[in-house]
Amino acid sequence: MVRGRTVVAMRKHPLFGLMVEFVEPTDVVRAAHEAYQAGYRKMDAYSPFPIEELSEALGRHKSGRLPFIVFGGGVTGLLAGLGLEYYASVISYPMNIGGRPLASWPAFIPPAFETTVLFAAFAAVFGMIILNGLPMPYHPVFNVPQFAQASRDRFFLCIEAKDPKFDLAATRHFLEALEPKAIYEVDE
Amino acid sequence: MSPTDLARLDLRAPEAWAQSRRKALVVGGVATALMAVGFFLNREQFLRSWLLGWMFWVGLGLGCLGLLMLQYLTGGAWGMVIRRLLEAGTRTIWLLAVLGLPIFIGVKVLYVWAQPEHMDEVLRAKAGYLNVPFFLARAAVYFGLWIGLTTLLNKWSTSLDEPSVHYAVEKKIKTLAGPGLCLFILSVAFAAIDWVMSLEPHWFSTIFGLMWLISLVLTAHSFTIAVLYFLTQRGRPMGVLVNKHHFHDLAKLLFAFVMVWAYFSFSQYLIIWSGNLPEEITWYVTRLSHGWEWFGVSLLVFQFAVPFLLLMPRSFNFNASLVLKIAGLILVMRLVDLFWMTAPAFHPKALSIHWMDFVAPVAIGGWWVSEYLRQLATRPLLMVGASGLEEALQHGGH
Structure with a gap:
């Protein structure tokens, strides 16, 4: 405890978190998994390419809000499409086509399907951007020079100081046990 | 786990399933006896019900063949674990050919175009294709092709049980699976036109063959999910x-197949509804009136809406017992769909369900399930020598 406090007192910038570097993708997945098991939640992993297991190891699938946003987008698109067609063919410009009812649902389905897909896709893209906090011109992890390799051949896991379970000495000890290539203190 | 380690495991089908085989035989035997009684009571209805049950189980056997060839072509962890289940399904096709004999013998009772008293101008013009000898010859060609593909695929894959490298064999299987799948799709489409669409010989739909194709893929995929589930429970x-x-992968694939079914079915409906031509629209007019419409509505709800919504959330797809229930629902709806396609052809003016419509699928199913379980027991449940099996079994792991 005392040691941890002295370290913080000596810092020029407040601490953003602790980051570990790995050479192998499987190591970062394992590290993320163990950190999640240990109770850490405010953390993120960085990789040059997508690793499906990684988001699962970070517990992202459990707390994901994106599926609901996409579903909401799809339902909105369906209702908007049907509403548009109903307005166009029944209210605004009614026209007798082969004696069919003005509101003919079979004919309404293909355009309504398209608007469903369109709105769901937009909800997915923009929902993803917003949930990720993008655009983000500044991020503390770039204060670590070695982090540039995250876009080439290194894999990083960063546990934020905001995490309730975070304790500089204990977290550092935990991360060292994962045998990373290097461990960094990230400035805010 | 390396191929040699896998080869040491006991990969045979569970012993207790031999018991189920006997039960299936008893059920099939009793139901067949009932059908025999039905045959003397009402010969026409016997054939109509037999066609319903036969089409369902033929779809299951053929779907296994189609999925197996698809799996050999695409690869993927989902298929490595079900190859042997599909293979056992393909080895039942000979039995399905035998069980189809009542249909082939009773062509003249079942199909209007084979009855001289119902001939009209249109049917005379179609007689070049729709005549009994050609109908039987085509059926022989279909079954010849399917049994031929089955024999080769099953013969070559036996060497994949040895835990060593078999690139030559796997290449041979893949080379057959490509053209085989093309021939399979064409033959299945023609078979659907012959056996179901020609019940109403004045009517035609160009997408009908593909609708049966996706139907049999849905049947076989749902059935295989169920078998795999019960195997893992043991x-x-x-x-x-x-x-x-x-x-999860199998559930995602089931979701895709449900979507394809909805796409094909709705395409046919939309095109015929839009055209509104007398020779086409009658098919739907019959099926959307006199109580038949409830079958259509139930298909919309239980073949599309319910599986679609339940298979959408990711966490649901990981729930194997829920996926099993959806697969079971789809199997039931396949039978309902086939009934909705065939029965109104005989009773266009009133809803009609005969007791033999329930007994025939059970009768054929008893024989089929018993043969399937017998075939399943003849080979290990995994091809330990197949390349990529090790990776496939580590699926999702790290």
Whole structure:
């Protein structure tokens, strides 16, 4: 405890978190998994390419809000499409086509399907951007020079100081046990 | 786990399933006896019900063949664990050919175009294709092709049970699977036109063959999911080797097949509805009136809406017992769909369900399930020598 406090007192910038570097993708997945098991939640992993297991190891699938946003987008698109067609063919410009009812649902389905897909896709893209906090011109992890390799051949896991379970000495000890290539203190 | 380690495991089908085989035989035998009684009571209805049951189980056997060839072509962890289940399904096609004999013998009773008293101008013009000798010859060609493909695929894959490298064999199987799949799709489409669409010989739909194709793929895929689920419930070794990621993949694929079914079915409906031509629209007019419409509505709800919504959330797809229930629902709806396609052809003016419509699928099913379980027991449940099996079993792991 005392040691941890002295370290913080000596810092020029407040601490953003602790980051570990790995050479192998499987190591970062394992590290993320163990950190999640240990109770850490405010953390993120960085990789040059997508690793499906990684988001699962970070517990992202459990707390994901994106599926609901996409579903909401799809339902909105369906209702908007049907509403548009109903307005166009029944209210605004009614026209007798082969004696069919003005509101003919079979004919309404293909355009309504398209608007469903369109709105769901937009909800997915923009929902993803917003949930990720993008655009983000500044991020503390770039204060670590070695982090540039995250876009080439290194894999990083960063546990934020905001995490309730975070304790500089204990977290550092935990991360060292994962045998990373290097461990960094990230400035805010 | 390396191929040599896998080869040491006991990969045979569970012993207790031999018991189920006997039960299936008893059920099939009793139901067949009932059908025999039905045959003397009402010969026409016997054939109509037999066609319903036969089409369902033929779809199951053929779907296994189609999915097996598709799996050989695409690869993927989902298929490595079900190859042997599909293979066992393909080895039942000979039995389905035998069980089809009542249909082939009773062509003249079942199909209007084979009855001289119902001939009209249109049917005379179609007689070049729709005549009894050609109908039987085509059926022989279809079954010849399917049994031929089955024989080759099953013969070559036996060497994949040895835990060594078999690139030559796997290449041979893949080379057959490509053209085989093309021929399979064409033959299945023609078979659907012959056996179901020609019940109403004045009517035609160009997408009808594809609708039966997706129907049999849905049937076989749902059935295979159920078999795999029960295999994994029995503990080692399949319960350990097959994990939730395999079920997740199978569930996603089932979701895709449900969408394709909805796409084909709606396409046919929309095109015929838009055209509104007398020779086409009658098919739907019959099926959307006199109580038949409830079958259409039930298909919309239980073949599309319910599986679609339940298979959408990711967490649901990981829930193997829920996926099993959806697969069971789809199997039931396949039978309902076939009934909705065939029965109104005989009773266009009133809803009619005969007791033989329930007994015939059970009768054929009893024989089929017993043969399937017999075939399943003849080979290990995994091809230990297949390249990529090790990776497939580590699916989702790290």
